[in-house]
Amino acid sequence: MTPTPVSAPNAGGRLQGRVALITGAGSGIGRAAARLFAAEGARLVLGDKTEAVHATARQVIDAGGQAVALQIDAGNEADVMRLVATAQEAYGQLDIAFANAGISGGMAGIFDATVDLWTEVLRVNLIGPWLMIKHAGKVMADAGRGGSIICTASVAGIRSGAGGPAYSASKAGVINLVTVGAQQLCEAGVRVNAICPGLTETGMTQPTFDYAKDKGVTHKLGRLNPLRRAAQPDELANAALFLASDQSSYVNGQALVVDGGLSSSHPVTRQLTGQTAV
Template sequence: MRFTDQSIIVTGAGSGIGRAAATLFAAEGGRVVVADVTEGADDTARMITDAGGTAVATRMDAGVEDDVVRTVALACDRFGGLDILFANAGISGGMANIFDTDVALITEVLRINLVGPYLAIKHGAPEIAKRGKGAIVLTASVAGLRSGAGSPAYSASKAGVINLAAVAAQQLSGSNVRVNALCPGLTETGMTKPTFDYARSADKMDRLGRLNPLHRGAQPDELAKVALFLASDDASYVNGQALAVDGGLSSSHPVTRQDYGKTAV
């Protein structure tokens, strides 16, 4: 019960990693503000309360400052302050290349994926600092580490999130508020659902994640558990870092890989 009576905001909590994290935070005693732009927030909050946990749902656009201010205020009013903020909301922006990406699209991706975490820090960190310590976790991506894991718009936004975590950790020096970035690899979420659905229907699940050493994609709870680690006192000396959770994908430069127990060809 690492989060007993702690006030926690999870954005993008209507599905996927956000929903998994919100339910796990609540299961460990946290009081969770479940924030999402969709009605999925209500479903997640209901799941938590039905299981005996504490949660309140709110509709929030992560890239709208008034929405972020209102959500932080809700956590403070309902739960007496703010201890943890998991800024997880994001969109993919499709897979168009640089030359086919509309400026309006990349602007929208940056608004949600990068401006959203910036606003979360801007308005959440001062409230967390009042508690004497706490944590902010930002969902970035392995696409933000290097090329090959997402579109130009998505990759650029997530690279920004990784740098934002480092800058924020420095600018919060002395506050005892830690800021880290979680970098998922291929994970089965609403964003990747079409890919996983196609693989299942075509009997090609063995091809998903085949480029990483574990030869599979991840489930949302596998990422959520790492987010909880970063938010908890177990990670009390982890600050300003980007942690890749990708089955080992980003551990290597492109090579011809020899699978364990097989002869190289």
């Protein structure tokens, strides 16, 4: 995967004058969102469990943007509170929170998975976004300027077939969580939405992409969706930017699916245009 060059901040950008917090910013969608949000004028607080978050911040700073990086556990309340406090201390405000961090938990089936596995997946993937809504949302509500919270769910949270049971259940929870969050933060003008990526080349899915490359079958990745390909992180970052910006000012409590059309249909035998279906 060739990373998109980091653009210098745009003085008239869609996020000019705003402060954005992004978790899972060490790679993949989170890193792409950090570069894009900064290019659109946002000042950033970036969190990730790995040291790579500092490299993301360096990319933003080298391009002329502003970013603070912290190594955190997105499913730990004290760490989420520290991220939110850092935004207030560094920039005096918080306008956007992108709860993007997540783990796959593997593909262990219903009978094979352990309670410990389920607990960890739910802690990071579902409790983490709730903590972001709880603490970032409170700061936004108290400030009285509104705001936007985005959570990364997944097509796996819509129906089966796109992830293991624990992962799928956690992402279904995120989709419901944003609807509840949107209702409970409505008086403060804080919007809460989710993005639901399909197969995307990120740090979490890198083993799948590496295996396909080793076997010479990269052309098969994403072949089940109508676009017949996998997504790149920048494509999901663009969806997050839309939800973070005023361009989505009337979008609230929604799960925006970005999957190449994968979830638009039940499984069928693919037919060429003009042929009779069977």
